[in-house]
Amino acid sequence: MTNRKKLLIASLFAGAAAFLPFNTSEAAYSLNSEVKTATPALMTATEIGVLSYANPKFKNAANKDAILIMSFGTTYKETRAKTIDATVSAIEKANPGVKVVTSFTSHIIIDRIKKKEGKVYPTPEEGLAQLKKEGYTRVALVSLDIIPGIEYAYKRGVYENAKKDFKSVSLGTSLLYWQGQEEQRDDVEDFIKALSADLKTTAKDEAVLLMAHGTPQPSNAYYSVIQAKLNEMGYDNVYVYTVEGWPNLETVMPKLKAKGIKKVKLQPIMMVAGDHATNDMAGDEPDSHKNILKKAGYSVSVNLKGLGENQNIRNMYVSRAKEAIDALK
Helix, strand or coil: CCCCCCCEECCCCCCCCCCCCCCCCCCEEECCCCCCCHHHHHHHHHCCCCCCEEEEHHHHCCCCCCEEEEEEECCHHHHHHHHHHHHHHHHHCCCCEEEEEEECCCCHHHHHHHHHHHHCCCCCCHHHHHHHHHCCCCCEEEECCCCCHHHHHHHHHHHHHHCCCCCCEEEECCCCCEHHHCCCCHHHHHHHCCHHHHHHCCCEEEEEEEEEEECHHHHHHHHHHHHHHHHHHCCCEEEEEECCCCCCHHHCCCHHHHHCCCEEEEEECCCCCCCCHHHHHHHHCCCCCHHHHHHHEEEEEEEECCCCHHHHHHHHHHHHHHHHHCCCC
């Protein structure tokens, strides 16, 4: 196990059919040789981890590599520079000579930036179309998502649609994917270690509240995994809550009261400190999280910093990009 790559690269291939055993030498779920025909649905179900596809139609084409980075984006220019741009720069530095394109998935954000700044970000589909036009044959898709939620599902759709156009295409995982299962790495533990400097409390009556986005998808459960891992690692006064999922602030506040907490530090665990962090969490409106907590009697401070400002987090994204690039080969 120690000599194999700790990721699963799911390759599309014809042949055997059921996904029963786990093949440690190949680091992927293998298909049972007793079943002779694998349906497309079954093949899709076994694709986990870093995805890659080689199109036989272009097998003789020369290799010309590019990286397409996909982010939701933000209209907040300052935090964009400190987070998304800084992460893109780190990936570019780690891959000299490889073309890197930044794309945004939010059409609203793309339009607002264009109107306000005159800068045009492509959608992932537009970025791929331009790369194809410029003659790039192998493209690594890199996601800046935190968890594999709805946004990541969209990026998987981008990957599926790109298969027909390139010699080779791959899709890296979100920042958090593996949880130590099947002898894989523990992304959640690595994530918490990367944030350790921001999780410190100096007294028993102090707590850190980490605000995540939340999703209606089952992947919302990642936040419970983060909380469980925080507790396991001794961060008893650190709590995760979400803006648009579970748990929310109202879920966490009774725990603060039960613990006798008097001081609270709010911090987003989102790629950028954009609208949710600036307004929902730290805004001056009565219903902001900061003011709800103040009204409840807590002393509140705010660390208005996106995850992309953390070099340890950027290093994790550089690793995700490397996995996607390696999968092209």
